Amino acid sequence: xxxxxxxSYISTDELSMAVDAAVRLExxxxxxxxPGTGKTMLAIEVAKSLGMPLLEWHIKSTTKAVNGLYEYDxxxxxxDSQLGDDRVNDIGNYIxxxxxxxxFESEERVVLLIDEIDKAxxxxxxxxxxxxxxxxxxxxxxxxxxxxKQRPIVIITSNNEKxxxxxxxxxxxxxxxxxxxxxxxQQIVDVHFPExxxxxxxxxxxxxxxxxxxxGLKKKPSTSELIDWLKLLLADDIPDEILTNRDASKAxxxxxxxxxxxxQDVHLLERLAFMNxxxxxx
Numbered sequence: 001x002x003x004x005x006x007x008s009y010i011s012t013d014e015l016s017m018a019v020d021a022a023v024r025l026e027x028x029x030x031x032x033x034x035p036g037t038g039k040t041m042l043a044i045e046v047a048k049s050l051g052m053p054l055l056e057w058h059i060k061s062t063t064k065a066v067n068g069l070y071e072y073d074x075x076x077x078x079x080d081s082q083l084g085d086d087r088v089n090d091i092g093n094y095i096x097x098x099x100x101x102x103x104f105e106s107e108e109r110v111v112l113l114i115d116e117i118d119k120a121x122x123x124x125x126x127x128x129x130x131x132x133x134x135x136x137x138x139x140x141x142x143x144x145x146x147x148x149k150q151r152p153i154v155i156i157t158s159n160n161e162k163x164x165x166x167x168x169x170x171x172x173x174x175x176x177x178x179x180x181x182x183x184x185x186q187q188i189v190d191v192h193f194p195e196x197x198x199x200x201x202x203x204x205x206x207x208x209x210x211x212x213x214x215x216g217l218k219k220k221p222s223t224s225e226l227i228d229w230l231k232l233l234l235a236d237d238i239p240d241e242i243l244t245n246r247d248a249s250k251a252x253x254x255x256x257x258x259x260x261x262x263x264q265d266v267h268l269l270e271r272l273a274f275m276n277x278x279x280x281x282x
Contacts (some may be wrong), residue, residue, distance in 0.1 A: 001017065001019075001020065002020050002049075002215065003019040003020065003022055003045075003046050003049050003050070004017050004049075004183035005187075006045050006048065007191070007270045008045070008191060009038065009042070009045040009191070010184060010187045010188045010191060010193075011042075011045075011178075012184065015042070015175060018031075018044065018173060018175035019042075019046060020162065020173075021173050022153070022155075022173040023124075023153055025032065025121055025173055026151055027152065027158050027171060027172055027173045028114075028132060028154035028155070028171065028172045028173070028255065029153075029155045029156065029172070029173050029175065030156045030157075030158065030164075030169070030173065030174045030175070030176060031155060031156065031157050031158070031175055031176075032159070032160055032175075032176045032177070033175070033177030033178070033179075034159075034179055034220070034222055035159055035179075035254045036222025036223050036224035036225060037177045037179060037180070037222060037223055038177065038223065038224075039157040039177060040113065040115055040157055040178075042155065042157075043056070043113035043115075043155040044113075045110055046153065047110075047111035047223050048118050048253050049267045050111070050153075052055075052080060052090075052108070052109055052110055052111050052153070053106065053110045053111070054061070054109065054110065054111050055059070055069055055103050055110050055111070055112045055113065055152075055172040056099070056101055056113045056115060056251050057097050057098075057099035057100075057112065057113065057114050057115065058115045058116065058243075059114065059115060059116050059117055059120050060119055060120070061125070062120050062164070063119070063124065064124065064127070065120075065123075065124050065128045065131075066096055066127070067100075067188040068098040068099050068100040068101075068128065068131075068173060069098045069100055069101055069131065069137050069139075069146075070095050070096060070097055070098050070101055070139060071095070071096045072094060072095050072266065073094045074094070077091070077093075077094045077095055081157075086211040089188065090280065091141050091142065091217070092142060094229070095139070095141060095142070096246065099112060099276075100112070100131060101137075101146055102137065103148070104136070104147065104148040104149065104152075104212050105146065105148050105149060106149065106150060106152075106218070107149060107150070107193065108150060109150040109152065109153070110152045110153070111152065111153045111155065112154045112155070113155050113156075113157070114154065114155070114156045114157070115160065116157055116159060116178075117157065117158050117164070117249075118159055118160065118161040118162050118164065119154050119161065121132065122165070122184055124166050125165055125168035126165050126167060126168060129158075129167060129168060129171065130153065132171065133171065133173045134146065135147065135148035135151055142183065178215060179212075179223075179224055180223060182205065184253055185205065185223070185226070186201070186205070187226075188223060189201055189205070189226070189227070189230065192227050192230070193230060193234065196230070200233065200234075201230070201276030204226075204229070204230055204233060205226075207253045208221060208226050208229070208259070211253065211259060211260070211269070214268065216268055217268065218260055218262055218264050218265050218266060219255045219260075219262060219268065221259040223262075225258055225259050225261075226259070229253075229258035229259050231253050233254075233255065243279055247263075252269045252273055254271070
């Protein structure tokens with residue numbers, strides 16, 4: 001396989017095979033999964049592992065597909081023409097290259113990350129079909145076709161906020177990153193905290209997975225939030241006994257703000273804690 005786990009990223013066999021398949025098929029790799037499961041980090045680690053430059057295109061709700069190709073600043077050109085600026089004679093001075101253009105003109109092969117594609121409007125993926133298929137696009141202002149010198153490895157992430165068009169999905173190799181099981185999560189924690197006390201990790205993992213199992217949570221804590229929580233627990237001014245001596249009847253873990261991110265979930269855990277105390281008295 002061309003990609004496997006690294007010193008800072010744990011990849012399952014299925015994920016490694018998906019990267020390999022997408023590269024061999026010369027298809028974009030579409031990665032879905034819960035927020036915080038390492039989708040964006042995958043592109044960073046693939047680029048690092050293969051020794052390729054990484055270009056990152058982070059999508060917003062206002063992003064259009066053309067932004068990935070280029071942007072023509074007609075307003076600046078008009079202003080400069082009114083001021084008699086000689087720059088107006090070269091229209092190229094007013095064209096800003098997008099990430100796809102940068103990837104296509106690179107002399108060496110690059111990894112192109114299109115991050116959170118589902119944030120854009122529904123037409124965004126379809127508007128990229130031709131460019132990703134043909135690996136070229138036409139710049140009307142210059143009368144020039146930009147062709148890829150090296151086909152980039154394209155990794156696209158989605159948080160499943162909206163459905164992607166079928167025509168787009170057909171052109172991708174798809175992989176869903178399942179939430180890590182305990183064994184994989186242990187490996188991820190070991191990568192980030194190789195020297196941490198295992199009894200603390202064991203207790204923290206129990207609490208973490210218990211919180212994730214609570215029915216009705218609006219947002220379950222993710223891998224990245226577990227890492228943040230452990231980082232807090234390991235701080236110098238936090239006593240080692242904060243987990244081991246924890247009152248088991250309390251549903252809310254210490255320093256819960258790293259794990260629970262909205263007031264509805266806090267209130268839900270508080271109600272569970274109240275019911276646990278009432279049941280234990282009964």
